[in-house]
Amino acid sequence: MDSSSGQPEKPVVSRGLDNFFLDLYSIFQFIKRFFKEALRPPLEVREFIRQCYMVGYKSLALITMTGFITGLVFTKQSRPSLSEFGATSWLPSLIAIAVVRALAPLVTSLICAGKVGSSIGAELASMKVTEQIDAMEVSAINPFKYLVVTRVMATTVCIPILVCYTGLVAMLGSFLDIYMNEHTSFTTFFQNAFKNITFLDFGTTTMKGIIYGFTIGIVGCYQGWRASQGTQGVGKAANVSVVVSMFLIFLEEVVIVQVANSFR
């Protein structure tokens, strides 16, 4: 805007496209600041542990339920197709590949985008509109380091752990269904399940967890940090955090799968 004339500045291409690139630039600046602050000591250890508790421990019940149901339902849905070919013995292996490669990271990150991402977005936005972030700033406390760095680090650390946990719980759900129908023992089930899982699969899944965790944290914090317009802004920040995180997670999934497949 031109402050001297009081006339709105003419957009370079169109107002929408200009705003898109301005947003992109400000996200880039936000991520750059995150790394700068994260690498500068001291680390806010207590707040980081508190955030890990909020992100990890507080999500366990929901993750356990959804992971278990995912494994159980996926097994039930796959059985009819495999039994047509008399190949139900492949079920553990099929489920393990699906769970480890795709279901565990996707289910976990989508649940966390909804639960953790919205909570981070709403919390920071509410702090922003009630001037609590400014209050930290004027108390000589670095609010970015205290609020943003700890939250993004917590999601980046906890979500890969939750992904592994979801994978295990989903396999237990699958085992329960297979045990009820095929009476396969626990040992046989897990031997069959993991014989086709490679280090690349585990590595890719962990990497996905880290990337999705970072995405959820950074999107939630960014939306909360730039919130305005009072309580309306709080709702908007929570909503946009979830939508953008989920969209980015699917985009990242496509890219990671392509990259991982090139190593197979």
Add this chain to the structure above:
Amino acid sequence: MKNFKPNIDWQDKVIKINDLYKSFDSNHVLRGISLDVHKGENIVVLGRSGTGKSVLIKIIVGLLSPDSGAVNVLGKEVPALSNPELRELRLKVGFCFQNGALYDSMTVGENLAFPLKRNTPGITRGKVKQMVETVLDAVGLSQTLHQMPSELSGGQRKRIGIARTLILRPDIMLYDEPTAGLDPITCTEINNLINEVQHRFNTTSIIITHDLTCAKVTGDNIVVMKEGRFIKRGPFDEVFESNDELIREFYDYNFIQ
């Protein structure tokens, strides 16, 4: 009125503002503000909503940057300070927000202890507890130590906000609309508290308000702001002898006798 004589050092200017301009897009908020605040002085900035009063104190504490002009606080040029230097300065400048801006997730005690612990490495738990109790006592709210901000009234939140600022023992206090939205009795309590803070902690203050009672009770000097400029400065009675339309309007609305 004050029941003590303020200890003002007229030789020592702790805040010096010269020809300050600030715009938000095409909205010119501050248009050439100049102001000197002396050590120990309570200055009240009076003006209607949207005249740039809060913007002025946010620039003083470095929350906003001016478009042009000089802001010197305790000998430091605020716009030129690096982040660590700004943090150092902020330890000496307390800012009381309009709604207290208390941290919702912490109790009153934790709200007060938080800035103290963060800015005093190695401070013992006992010392923190003692300082928290001292400032809570100073604002007359010792009983709220374990309460959450959501359990407090508007006036209590503002007092705790003041206590949280006082705990760092600042030289300068900036109050943003300290009596806005409060009943007359609580307003009187807050006004008395502002005076008590000046007397007990020997602070210099800028009080942003549109409440004439607050201005009269707490201000050693008043500046009146209109459309981003100061139009009058002086002691309360001198300012309100003016025939300026805005000043008369203010006076009439507030029914000051």
